[in-house]
Amino acid sequence: MENKVVLVTGxxxxxxxxxxxxxxxxxxxxxxDIDENAGFELVSENPLVRFKQLDVTNEQQIISLIEEIKYQHGRLDAVINNAAIADPYNAPLHELDIYDWNKALAVNLTAPMLMAKHTLPLLKETNGCIVNIAxxxxxxxEKNTEAYSASKGGIVSLTHALASSLGPExxxxxxxxxxxHTSDEVLREVDHLQHPVGRVGNVDDIASMVGYLISKEAGFITGQNFVIDGGMTKKMIYSE
Structure with a gap:
């Protein structure tokens, strides 16, 4: 992995x-990340990480960032499209404002497409990788999650479409x-035990898979979606 340059949105x-x-x-x-204060905190915690403020819905900002990466580093090996509006809930359908719908799709779905579009020349040079987070x-x-759910379903489909279009490079x-679990909130025992593996997930559960997928060991894997959920989506749950 030495000398690789990786861009992580969000x-x-x-x-x-x-x-x-x-x-x-x-x-x-x-x-x-669009959150400048969080970016400064990240760098203070880990000086090895470079931070760039970015609005992923602004195509010109994406273009400028990629040009800066090319000028400063001369290469790009992987893009992790993670930026998203994290709150999955929206207003009930009869009250759902089209602005909120469009914003969710712009951040969660259109932005990864734009990032793939503008990083493609650099990724082709390195036989690089894109990992989308759905x-x-x-x-x-659940009820009232139409915008978020639709955008994340789109990400899964965008992934295999891009894999077909951009391969084999x-x-x-x-x-x-x-x-x-990404906060300091103390979880309950029931939160953990409802998972077949006996615990709620942590960020390294996702990060380690990202690391694998962008490595040469995963060179035969493309167009795939990996569900990492402690087995929750395999449970059959009915009210008793």
Whole structure:
């Protein structure tokens, strides 16, 4: 992994922050995030990570960032499309504002497409990788989650479409996390025990899979979606 340059969007918070920390152990990581304060905190915790403020819905900002990466580092080996509106809930359908719908799709789905589009020339040069972060909500839902669920379902489909279009030079895969604990909130025993593996997930559960998927050992894997949820989506649950 030495000398590899990796871009992680949404890299200053939550799962993205965990991915940035994990990958920085062996490569140069650029964490891009709209949250500048969180970015400064990330760098203070881990000076190995570079932070760039970025609005992933702004195509010109994406273009400028990629040009900067090319100028400063001369290469890009992987892109982790993690930036997203994390709250899965929206207003009831009869009250759902089209602005909120469009914003969810812009951040969660259109941005990864734009990032793939503009990083493609650099990724082709390195036979690089794209890893998209979706959600187990692409295949199961709660009430009032239409925008988030649709965007994450789109990410899974975008992944195999990109894999077909960009291969063999660039591999594209996807991870669908379940419940991943990213805060200081103390969890209950029932939170852990409802998972078949006996615990809620942590950021390294996702970051380690990202590390594998961008490694040469995963060179025969593309177009795939990996569900990492402690087995929750395999449970059959009915009210008693």
């Amino acid at each position: 890299g200053a918070n939550g799962i993205g922050k965990g991915i940035a920390h994990y990958l920085s152990k062996g490569m140069l990581v650029i964490a891009a 959600s187990t909500r692409y295949l199961q839902s 660039v591999r594209v895969n996807c991870i669908s996390p379940g419940w991943i």
